[in-house]
Amino acid sequence: MWLEFMTKWLGGRAARRMGTGVLIVSMAMATGAASAKVIVCPPSIAPQPNIQARVMALKDIQALPNKPDPKVEGLVVVTEGYLIRAISIRPTVSRCGARVERSYRLRLLPKKPSSLKGRFSFRHAVVATVPARLVEGRVDANGAPIALVGKRVRLSGMLTFAATSKEKLNKTQGTLWELVAVSHITSCPTGACPATGP
Numbered sequence: 001m002w003l004e005f006m007t008k009w010l011g012g013r014a015a016r017r018m019g020t021g022v023l024i025v026s027m028a029m030a031t032g033a034a035s036a037k038v039i040v041c042p043p044s045i046a047p048q049p050n051i052q053a054r055v056m057a058l059k060d061i062q063a064l065p066n067k068p069d070p071k072v073e074g075l076v077v078v079t080e081g082y083l084i085r086a087i088s089i090r091p092t093v094s095r096c097g098a099r100v101e102r103s104y105r106l107r108l109l110p111k112k113p114s115s116l117k118g119r120f121s122f123r124h125a126v127v128a129t130v131p132a133r134l135v136e137g138r139v140d141a142n143g144a145p146i147a148l149v150g151k152r153v154r155l156s157g158m159l160t161f162a163a164t165s166k167e168k169l170n171k172t173q174g175t176l177w178e179l180v181a182v183s184h185i186t187s188c189p190t191g192a193c194p195a196t197g198p
Contacts, residue, residue, distance in 0.1 A: 053078045053156050058110040061126050061159070066169065066176045068161045077179070080154045080193050081108035084121050086135065102132040107173065112152070112191075124174035127165070128157055130182040148185075154193040157182035 058081040064072060085107040107125035135148060157179035165176055186193065 051076050055079075058108060058126055061177055061179075062110070062124065062175050064175060064177045068163070072159055072177070073161055075159045076156065077159055078154065078156045079108075079126075079179070080152060080188070081110055081126065082112045083107070083148050083151060083153050084109055084113060084125060086149055088132070089129075104130050104132060104135050106130055106155075108153070112150075122172045123170050125172070126175060126177070126179070127162075127173045128155060128179035128182055130155070130157075130185055134182065134185050148187055152188040152191050152193060154184075154186045154188060155179065155182050156184040 053076045056075075056077040056079050058079050061077075061079060083106055087105045089103045089105055091102040106128045107122060108128060109121060109125055113121040158181045159177055160180050162176050162178045165173065165178070169176060188194070
């Protein structure tokens with residue numbers, strides 16, 4: 001109807017071209033709006049509740065080949081290491097509109113380094129993303145805050161291959177395998193974690 005009106009009103013080929021162009025643009029906009037509605041957001045990263053965590057040494061995580069492996073991806077592990085750095089990540093809003101919880105990016109090593117400021121340490125670290133609620137607000141029996149950086153910790157999380165971190169490999173981390181969806185973190189102030197617990 002729009003094309004017929006434009007042809008009668010203006011007449012000629014120019015009117016037909018113009019009317020056809022408007023029709024095409026209108027259809028493209030309608031199609032784009034329709035396709036935007038059917039975008040499906042990916043499920044949140046979280047381990048299955050009934051999966052038994054596997055004990056894995058931090059040095060074994062460091063030794064994993066830096067390539068995707070379906071046998072390793074999503075594996076829930078319990079590991080220990082020295083926390084050499086914790087960087088706070090501000091909450092953001094994902095493309096799907098969900099608010100991302102504030103968290104910390106931890107860097108861990110199997111053994112305590114001689115200096116926490118050395119670049120050598122960061123180049124070999126394993127990265128773990130931990131919800132802020134698991135790190136902040138910790139106090140000891142006397143009510144004094146517990147500083148986790150520089151201490152040995154035990155944590156439970158899910159292994160995932162972070163392909164987007166390639167530029168950080170051998171600079172600020174030693175492997176592309178990272179721990180996400182961390183559900184437990186325990187401080188081991190004596191340098192030895194307890195025999196039981198997550």
